[in-house]
Amino acid sequence: xxxxxxxxxxxxxxxxxxxxxxxxxxxxxxxxxxxxxxxxxxxxxxxxxxxxxxxxxxxxxxxxxxxxxxxxxxxxxxxxxxxxxxxxxxxxxxxxxxxxxxxxxxxxxxxxxxxxxxxxxxxxxxxxxxxxxxxxxxxxxxxxxxxxxxxxxxxxxxxxxxxxxxxxxxxxxxxxxxxxxxxxxxxxxxxxxxxxxxxxxxxxxxxxxxxxx
Amino acid sequence: xxxxxxxxxxxxxxxxxxxxxxxxxxxxxxxxxxxxxxxxxxxxxxxxxxxxxxxxxxxxxxxxxxxxxxxxxxxxxxxxxxxxxxxxxxxxxxxxxxxxxxxxxxxxxxxxxxxxxxxxxxxxxxxxxxxxxxxxxxxxxxxxxxxxxxxxxxxxxxxxxxxxxxxxxxxxxxxxxxxxxxxxxxxxxxxxxxxxxxxxxxxxxxxxxxxxxxxxxxxxxxxxxxxxxxxxxxxxxxxxxxxxxxxxxxxxxxxxxxxxxxxxxxxxxxxxxxxxxxxxxxxxxxxxxxxxxxxxxxxxxxxxxxxxxxxxxxxxxxxxxxxxxxxxxxxxxxxxxxxxxxxxxxxxxxxxxxxxxxxxxxxxxxxxxxxxxxxxxxxxxxxxxxxxxxxxxxxxxxxxxxxxxxxxxxxxxxxxxxxxxx
Ligand code: SF4
Ligand code: SF4
Ligand code: FES
Numbered sequence: 001x002x003x004x005x006x007x008x009x010x011x012x013x014x015x016x017x018x019x020x021x022x023x024x025x026x027x028x029x030x031x032x033x034x035x036x037x038x039x040x041x042x043x044x045x046x047x048x049x050x051x052x053x054x055x056x057x058x059x060x061x062x063x064x065x066x067x068x069x070x071x072x073x074x075x076x077x078x079x080x081x082x083x084x085x086x087x088x089x090x091x092x093x094x095x096x097x098x099x100x101x102x103x104x105x106x107x108x109x110x111x112x113x114x115x116x117x118x119x120x121x122x123x124x125x126x127x128x129x130x131x132x133x134x135x136x137x138x139x140x141x142x143x144x145x146x147x148x149x150x151x152x153x154x155x156x157x158x159x160x161x162x163x164x165x166x167x168x169x170x171x172x173x174x175x176x177x178x179x180x181x182x183x184x185x186x187x188x189x190x191x192x193x194x195x196x197x198x199x200x201x202x203x204x205x206x207x208x209x210x211x212x213x
Numbered sequence: 214x215x216x217x218x219x220x221x222x223x224x225x226x227x228x229x230x231x232x233x234x235x236x237x238x239x240x241x242x243x244x245x246x247x248x249x250x251x252x253x254x255x256x257x258x259x260x261x262x263x264x265x266x267x268x269x270x271x272x273x274x275x276x277x278x279x280x281x282x283x284x285x286x287x288x289x290x291x292x293x294x295x296x297x298x299x300x301x302x303x304x305x306x307x308x309x310x311x312x313x314x315x316x317x318x319x320x321x322x323x324x325x326x327x328x329x330x331x332x333x334x335x336x337x338x339x340x341x342x343x344x345x346x347x348x349x350x351x352x353x354x355x356x357x358x359x360x361x362x363x364x365x366x367x368x369x370x371x372x373x374x375x376x377x378x379x380x381x382x383x384x385x386x387x388x389x390x391x392x393x394x395x396x397x398x399x400x401x402x403x404x405x406x407x408x409x410x411x412x413x414x415x416x417x418x419x420x421x422x423x424x425x426x427x428x429x430x431x432x433x434x435x436x437x438x439x440x441x442x443x444x445x446x447x448x449x450x451x452x453x454x455x456x457x458x459x460x461x462x463x464x465x466x467x468x469x470x471x472x473x474x475x476x477x478x479x480x481x482x483x484x485x486x487x488x489x490x491x492x493x494x495x496x497x498x499x500x501x502x503x504x505x506x507x508x509x510x511x512x513x514x515x516x517x518x519x520x521x522x523x524x525x526x527x528x529x530x531x532x533x534x535x536x537x538x539x540x541x542x543x544x545x546x547x548x549x550x551x552x553x554x555x556x557x558x559x560x561x562x563x564x565x566x567x568x569x570x571x572x573x574x575x576x577x578x579x580x581x582x583x584x585x586x587x588x589x590x591x592x593x594x595x596x597x598x599x600x601x602x603x604x605x606x607x608x609x610x611x612x613x614x615x616x617x618x619x620x621x622x623x624x625x626x627x628x629x630x631x632x633x634x635x
Contacts, residue, residue, distance in 0.1 A: 159362040159369050160376040164267060166366075196264055 006072045019050060019061035019072055030074050031083065031113050033090075035062040047086050047113065050074045058082055084117040091119060096172070097179060098126035099137060099146055105129045115150070121171035123147065124163050128154035136162045137183040144194055147176030166197045169204050177211075187211050228619060230610060231460075232597055239597050244590040244614075246463035246582075254576040262288050262372065262545070262571040269563070269578070270366050273620060275318065278311035278357055279556035280563075280578075281367050286432065287563040288372050290447075291550030292571070294543040299536065300374040301432075302527050303360055306387075307370060308431045308554060309520040309527075310356030313349060313398075314364075315557040316477070316513045319618045320405055321346040324510055327612050328408050342404075345397045349517070352394045356524065359383045373541025381536060388528045391521055398518045399491075405514035406499045410507040413613055415592040417472045418504075420479035421584070423555050429480070429487040429519060431555040438468060440483040446553040449562055455579070465587045466579070472587035475559025476617065477512035478503055488515070489522035506592055507616045513557075545571040558582060558618050582619045589617050 001012040006023050013022040023030050034045040049058035053071040058079065061072075073079070091114065098104050098111075104126045106112070111126045124145040130136070136143035136157070143162035145154070149170050156163055170176060180190050191208040198204045233240040257268055265288060269280040282304050289296060296304070321342060322334055331337035334346070354364035359379055361367030369376045423430040423446075424437035434446050444452050455464045467473070481488070482503055485496050492515045499515075502508035547569040553562050559581030566575035593610060600606040 155362060156368050161368055161371075166267075196260065196268065 002066050002068050002070075004066045004070045004072065007074055013066045016065055019052075019059070019064050019066055019070075020048060022066050023061065023072070023074060028074055030061050031116075032062055033110065033113070045086060045090070047083055049079060049082050049086075051076055051079060080117065083113075084119060087114050087117055087119045091121065096123060096126075096146075096175065098123055099128070099135050099179060100132045101126070102132065104132075120149070122150045123170055123176060124150045124152065124154050124157075124167070126150060127152070128157050128163075130157060137180060137185075140184070142180070142185055142189060142193055144180075144190070146179045147173045147190075147194065164196060165194050169194065169198045169201060173204065173207060228614075230593065230614065232610075234601065237601075239594075239601060242590065242594040242597055243460055244586060244593060246461045246586065254578060257573050257576045260573055262292070262565075262567055262573065265565065265573060265576075266371065272578070272580075274365055275315045275620060276311060276556045276558065276561075277365055278307050278314075278361070278367055279554050279561055281361075281370055282307060282432070283552045283554045283556075283561050283563045284565075285370060285372050285552070286554065287550045287552030287565050288567070289543075289550065290552060291548040291565055291567050292372070292543060292546045293548060294373055296374060297539060299378075299531075299539060302531065303375060303379070304370070305431065306524055306527055307357060307360050307367070308556075309524045310353045310360070312431075312520050312557050313353030313517055314357065315353075316517050317346055317349040317353065317401070319557070320401070320510065320513055323615055323618065324405075327608070327615065345401060348394045348397045349401065352390050355390055356387055359387055371541055373543045374539050376541070378536050378538050381532060384528055384532050384536065388525065388532060391525050391528070395518075395521050395525075398521045402492075402495060402511070402514040402518050406495070406511040408510065410502055410505065410510065411609065411612065413505050413507055413592065413596055415474075415504075415506050415588070416595045417474070417588055417591050419468060419471055419473035420482060421468070421473055421475055421560055422480040422483045423553060423560065424483055427487070429484050429489075429523065433553065436553065436560065437483050438473075446562070447551045449551065449553075449564075449579075453579075453584075455583075461586070463583050463586050464579075466584050467587060472591050473584065474506070474588040474617070475581045475584045476509055477516050477557075477559075478506070478509040479559065480555060481512045481515065489519045489526075491522060492516070492519040506588075506613060509616050509618070513618075545569075549575075556581060558620055559584060580620070582617075585617050585619060589614060589619065 002015055004011055004013050004022055006026055007028055009026050011022055011026055013025065020030055030048050030050065032048045034042050035048065043060040043063040046060055048061045050061045051073040052059055090110065105128060108126060111122060114122055127150045128145055141162050144165035145163040147169050148163055148165045149167040151167055177187060177190055181187060191211065195208065229245040231243045231245060253269065253272055257265055266281045266284045269284045270277040272280050325342065326333055326337065329337055329339065334342060357367060358364040361369040419439060421436050421438050423433040424435055424443065425433040435443050436446050437443050452468055454467050458465055481496060485493060488496065495515055499508060499511035502511060547567055549566045551562065551564045553560060561581055562579040564577040565573055568574050592613060596613065597610065600609045
C-alpha cells in the first residue's frame with residue numbers, strides 16, 4: 001500500500017496504481033480523453049495533467065504511478081491553462097462539422113471539456129438539440145449556428161427559431177460559412193443575416209467586404 | 214465661478230443635471246441626456262420585418278419585453294394581421310410579468326436606499342427586503358421566461374402570435390409561483406406607500422396613458438390625455454410635438470406646448486377604476502401623493518399588486534379553458550402601423566412603414582423617458598430654489614429624478630450633477 005495525498009485528501013492506494021485511479025477512489029474526477037480503462041495508457045492527449053509536489057513539470061495522471069508520500073493537486077490555474085491549450089490544439093485539427101455530427105447536443109466529451117475550459121471558437125451547432133437530419137440547414141432554412149459562438153444552449157432552435165447569430169461570430173467564420181454554403185445558401189444571404197448582430201465586429205466586416213467582391 | 218460636479222448612482226443610463234447659479238439665485242436648470250445616439254431607427258431601415266422585434270429587444274435590458282411586444286403590435290397593424298384572443302391574453306401576461314420585473318427592480322434597488330439611509334440595498338443589511346425583492350423578481354422573470362423562452366431578450370413572441378404555446382403544466386406552475394409570492398407584493402405595497410415622501414410640486418399636470426374603457430389598459434389603440442380627452446394612438450404625431458434641444462441626445466415632447474408625464478402615476482390617474490379590487494381599494498391610501506411626482510413610487514407598488522391579480526385571473530382562465538396550439542399565420546403586405554403599450558416607465562410608441570416584401574422603410578420609436586424628459590426638467594426647475602444652499606441639495610434633486618425612473622439607456626448608470634456658481 002502506498003500513502004498519497006490528493007487535493008488535501010489522504011488515501012492508501014494500491015501499489016502501482018496510477019494517480020488517476022487513486023483519485024477515482026477518492027471521488028475526485030480528472031478529465032480524460034485518450035485514456036481507455038483496461039488498455040495500457042497511451043498518454044497522448046495530456047488533458048489529464050496534474051501537479052505533483054517536487055516534480056517540476058505537469059504529469060499525465062492516467063499513466064503516472066503513485067509513490068509513497070506523494071502530494072498531488074488536480075486543480076490550479078496552471079493546470080487549467082495547460083488543459084485549455086491541449087483542447088485548443090485538438091480543436092485546430094478537428095474539422096468542425098458539428099451540424100452533421102451525431103454526437104452533438106451534449107454527448108461529445110471533447111465539446112463538453114472545451115466548454116468547461118472556455119475554449120473559444122465552438123459553434124452553436126454542437127449544443128443544438130436537433131438531429132443532423134432535422135437541422136434547419138438540412139430543411140432549407142438559413143441558420144447561423146455554424147458561425148456563431150455557443151453558450152446559449154441553442155435556445156432559439158429549441159424554441160422553433162433558427163439561430164440568428166446573436167452571440168457573435170466564432171474565430172473561424174470562413175469555415176462555418178463554407179459549411180452553410182454546402183447546404184445551398186449564398187454567401188450574400190449569410191452575410192446579410194449575420195450582419196444583424198455581427199456588423200460591428202471589424203473582423204467580420206472585413207471578411208464580408210472581401211467575400212462580397 | 215465655482216463648479217461642483219458629483220457622480221451619483223442609481224438611475225439607468227447616463228444623464229446629468231446642470232444647475233447654473235448666479236448671485237445666489239438660479240439662472241438655469243438643464244436635464245441632459247448625454248447618452249450617445251443609438252441609431253436604432255436608422256439601422257432597422259432595410260431589414261425585414263421579422264428582424265425588427267429582435268433588434269428592438271436590445272434597446273433596453275429592463276423593459277425589453279415591452280419593446281418586443283410593441284414592435285410586434287405595430288408590425289401587425291402595418292400588415293393588417295389580427296392576433297387571436299389567446300395571443301392577446303398571453304401578451305398581457307408577458308407585459309404584466311415585465312412590469313413586475315422592472316417595477317420591483319426600480320423600487321427596491323434604485324429608490325428604497327434613499328429612504329433607509331443606505332447607499333445600496335445589498336449593503337444595507339436589510340435581508341428581509343432583499344429576500345422579498347428576489348422573490349418578486351424571480352416571479353416576474355419566470356413569467357416572461359415561460360411565455361417567451363428567456364427572462365430577457367425574449368424569443369417566442371413573434372408577429373402573428375407565439376412560436377411556442379405554453380403547456381398547461383407551465384401555466385399551472387406560473388399560477389403556483391404567483392400565489393406563493395403574492396404576499397410579498399402586498400407587503401411591498403405597504404412598504405412603499407408608507408415611505409415618507411417629500412412634498413414636491415410639479416407645475417405641469419398633463420399626463421397621458423392608454424385607455425380602453427374596459428380594463429386597466431396596458432395595450433390598446435387609444436391614448437387619453439388627463440382622462441379627459443382621447444386621441445387615436447396612430448395619430449400621435451398630430452398631437453405630440455417632438456423638438457430637439459442642443460444639450461441632450463433625447464428629444465423633448467410637448468402637447469399643446471406643455472410638458473407632460475407618463476408612467477404608473479399617469480396610468481393610475483386615468484385608469485384607476487379598472488385596477489384589480491385590492492389594488493383599487495389601496496389607491497386611496499396614497500391618493501394625495503398622486504399630484505406629486507414622488508407619487509410614482511406607491512403607484513408602481515400598487516400596479517405590481519394589480520399585475521399579480523390580473524395575471525392570476527388570466528392564468529386561471531387559461532388553465533380551465535386550456536391553451537390551443539396556434540402557429541402564427543399571415544401574409545406579408547405593405548403598410549404603415551403604430552403600436553403602443555404601457556411599459557414600466559410609461560407609454561411606449563413604435564411606428565413602422567413596410568414595403569410589399571416586408572422590408573422596413575421607416576421606423577420611429579418614442580420611449581417613455583423621452584416623454585418624461587421635459588417634465589422632469591420643468592419639475593426640477595420649479596423646485597430647485599427650495600433646496601438651494603441646503604447641504605443635501607444634490608440628494609433632494611436626485612430623489613426627484615429617481616422617482617420618475619428615467620431609463621436613459623440600458624448600459625451604464627451614473628447621474629452627474631453640476632452646480633455652477635458665479
Ligand atoms: S439547426 Fe442550426 S444550430 Fe442546429 S445544427 Fe443545424 S445549423 Fe447548427
Ligand atoms: S440567436 Fe443567439 S441565443 Fe439564439 S441560438 Fe443563436 S446564438 Fe443562441
Ligand atoms: S487521458 Fe489522455 S493523456 Fe491521460
